[in-house]
Amino acid sequence: MMENYTDIGASTPEGIKISRKSRELISALIGDRSPEDRIVQRCVIATGDQSVAGIMRFQHEPFQAGLRALERGAPIFVDIRMVQAGVVKKGHSSPIEAFIDRGDELAAASLGTTRTSAGVMALQERLSGSIVVIGNAPSALMTLCELMESGRAQPDLVVGVPVGFVNALESKERLREIAVPSISTVGTRGGTPIAVAALNEIINAYARERA
Template sequence: MFMGASTKQGYDIAHKSREIVRSLIGDKIDHLTSDEKAIVERIVHSTADPEYAELTIMSEDFVSKSIKSLKKGEDILTDINMVRAGINNYSGEVNCFISHPDVIKNSKDKQITRAAAAMQYAAENEFQGIVVIGNAPTALYEVIDLFNKDLMNIKSVIGVPVGFVGAADSKEDLNNSEIPHLITKGPKGGTPVAVATINALINFINKKSNKYV
């Protein structure tokens, strides 16, 4: 699947969109690898916002560690169901525990957000794979803490929560961590960015089987 396209008509539209995106941001992503460029292009395509070419930051090992995890079929964990719903064409498990009864109970008992409690629940249930956070800074803070305490087997984190409270700071903490990661600087981010990033990574491992790539 190429930038979300799975039909000839969709491919033609996506191809034209990519040409437009490249004309807008090409000079801003020249320093990136081809895979990193493809991720940023997909983010800009999905958001119609060229500013993401300058806001998106990836650790050097983000792409390689993420692809390795996906090839193994390891799990993907999201902060909210909207992010989970946007992830497609992956053969492994894609989970979101924010509505799980145990998470709801623990959230109330510990007086923490359900998003943070969901990360704790995943860690307690032997999660291993990629974490995708598009909305909840508290989930990102929790993931970083769990990783630092060696309580969560995280291969990489897409940390792009959106908002004016906690989003920028939590992403900066991730950027300063040892976790392979992708972030967007400042308050911008959200579900479209998170979904675009993980789907771009999934596309890297699936593209040999898609005739429109």
């Protein structure tokens, strides 16, 4: 599989060579049995940390849910611009929008919350059927969980891997209790590299299927 592996993010001969070699090395360490394994591989490569494989969690077939959402051109909502910048733009037709751009300081102050959380509230009517990717803002994931629990929003896929020591662990545990396709991490670890890598592997698989 690895000698034929293609990554739409690698556009030069050297980039392709490095991508395939990285996959070969990591697949030998953590396995290559399923789409979830390949998501884990990409997250390990993105962080340079093999232990990341042990904290990844997959609920309710997120890989398949992601492919279906991309097929429909579902919007992708992310917490911050760094995640938005990292998501591959080719190989799919889904628009990408950041919560932080919709949660200005006045809105956040009036709600008594963060800008990312205010952005989730501002966009709540558009979240059902979308892909949501949160790598940095536990408050945004907490707000999203509240909307999902109350039935006000039902995304097709949530990549919830916020990093930090305030509500990061709790928000991800809360996500895993909700019947929504999700990718998350255990504990306080997470961040932009894992969030972007997880979604980009699904995008890569989608693009390969249609090549």
